[in-house]
Amino acid sequence: MSFDVSADAYDRLIGRYSQQLSAQLADLAGVRAGQRVVDVGCGPGALTSELVARLGSEAVAAADPSRQFVDAARERHPGVEIELAPAEDLPFGDDTFDAALAQLVVHFMTDPVAGLAEMRRVTCPGGVVAASVWDHAGGSSPVAPFWRAAHVLDLGAPDESGFAGTREGHLAELLTAVGCTDVEDAALASRVQHATFDSWWEPFMAGVGPAGAFLTGLDAHAGARLRERCREQLGDGPIVIAARAWAARGRA
Numbered sequence: 024m025s026f027d028v029s030a031d032a033y034d035r036l037i038g039r040y041s042q043q044l045s046a047q048l049a050d051l052a053g054v055r056a057g058q059r060v061v062d063v064g065c066g067p068g069a070l071t072s073e074l075v076a077r078l079g080s081e082a083v084a085a086a087d088p089s090r091q092f093v094d095a096a097r098e099r100h101p102g103v104e105i106e107l108a109p110a111e112d113l114p115f116g117d118d119t120f121d122a123a124l125a126q127l128v129v130h131f132m133t134d135p136v137a138g139l140a141e142m143r144r145v146t147c148p149g150g151v152v153a154a155s156v157w158d159h160a161g162g163s164s165p166v167a168p169f170w171r172a173a174h175v176l177d178l179g180a181p182d183e184s185g186f187a188g189t190r191e192g193h194l195a196e197l198l199t200a201v202g203c204t205d206v207e208d209a210a211l212a213s214r215v216q217h218a219t220f221d222s223w224w225e226p227f228m229a230g231v232g233p234a235g236a237f238l239t240g241l242d243a244h245a246g247a248r249l250r251e252r253c254r255e256q257l258g259d260g261p262i263v264i265a266a267r268a269w270a271a272r273g274r275a
Contacts, residue, residue: 063138064132065105176249
């Protein structure tokens with residue numbers, strides 16, 4: 024899935040949470056000075072920022088299928104090699120990196136097995152492949168209150184609970200399926216406070232991700248009902264959203 028939205032809109036909905044996951048995923052992958060690492064599905068560059076801080080721009084590469092996100096990531100991270108490409112067709116050679124990381128992207132890959140296999144291909148033997156995905160299946164993602172309200176209203180919301188990697192243990196299963204060894208599970212945590220209900224709701228209106236696309240596809244009446252149900256659930260603010268992401272790492 025390619026996000027045809029601005030980097031700023033993405034940051035307001037998900038970026039504030041993903042920034043808190045970046046150090047945790049890098050720690051899980053054992054990212055350290057002297058390595059060369061690739062950020063697959065980098066988006067506007069939350070994880071890229073963490074990798075640059077640890078390794079320096081010259082030791083980091085990234086790829087994403089969204090032109091707007093690639094442009095934003097390049098502007099934010101001059102010196103980093105950032106390519107416009109999907110995870111399933113990475114423009115890097117075999118055994119190029121010490122680690123390949125994918126933060127909050129496996130569930131949006133057209134073919135998660137192919138995408139993770141590509142990550143393994145570009146990773147040196149013995150290197151690390153690591154990924155994280157929100158706990159959509161367990162209802163602990165940043166957008167869980169939105170989907171709960173949509174389900175109560177019976178609006179035919181498909182949500183994201185059936186996507187790859189969104190249930191506990193599935194990322195580990197996928198890494199094993201592509202031939203990674205020494206696979207380990209983990210859970211990452213993120214907690215964000217929104218000053219008002221409107222500050223929480225407004226980013227959805229930009230059409231970011233499945234939730235935003237669902238909202239913008241509703242008629243005005245249904246959209247207003249959904250907004251009011253979310254407000255009843257969360258209150259007027261401040262609103263604190265605690266989110267969890269499942270993660271896994273394995274050896275190439």
